Amino acid sequence: MINTFYEKYLSVQIIKVPTGIPKHVTLVLAESDLLDPDGTSKLRSFINWCKKLGINIISIHIGILDANNDLKNKMVINLTDRLQTVFAKLPNDIGFEIYDVHGNLKDERKGSSPMVYLFVGFSGRDEITKAVQSVLMDVKSGNIKPDAIDESVIESHLMVRHEPDIVIRAGGKHLSDFLIWQSVYSELYFTDVNWCDVRNIDLLRIIRDYQKQHRRFGK
DSSP states (O other): OHHHHHHHHHHHHHHTOGGGSOSEEEEEEEGGGGSSHHHHHHHHHHHHHHHHHTOOEEEEEEEOOOOOHHHHHHHHHHHHHHHHHHHHTSOTTOEEEEEOTTSOEEEEEOOOSSEEEEEESOOHHHHHHHHHHHHHHHHHHTSSOGGGOOHHHHHHTSSOOSOOSEEEETTOSOOOOTTTTTTTTOEEEEOSSOGGGOOHHHHHHHHHHHHHOOOOTTO
16 A cells, blocks of 8 residues: 555656656566566556656567577567567557567557557667668668768668667666667666566656756766
């Protein structure tokens, strides 16, 4: 009961500062976090919690255990299929894009409240590599001149073009290289609890701490 009251209190305090609510939240998980059905259902809950707070963009990275290609591909296919089922049950106004380990778009739904980007095993290094390859293709086709390539051109070829305000790593001590380009000035948060045990109040505490931070953006 105490937690319930405190949760309501935090919600009220956060909503009082609408300009302090992050526009883009990134969540970093491991494949093992989603082996249990509770892990996938928690992902749906997390998205709904963010929606209630008015967060516009959610990007999610699922790290995959390093294994031989055949086993890794089977793990990715199995997990992607399960997550597609989970995402199909989200409210219809929530849009999403689901990418596989190769960065290929596997499923999508139009929407904007919020927009969710899910990457299963596709890392930030992979994203930058693919962006550079795309830029080179544009140079080859004559759409871009080599001396015109700058940061904005590379950013325009990234899959997620929005910089996260917060990167959350649940139950882990190490971050992945997900959104390595976009998250250079993001606030980083590591939770003390495992993913399946994360509650709405944990997210509220993170947002409340975020509102107290003075972001310097590298200055």
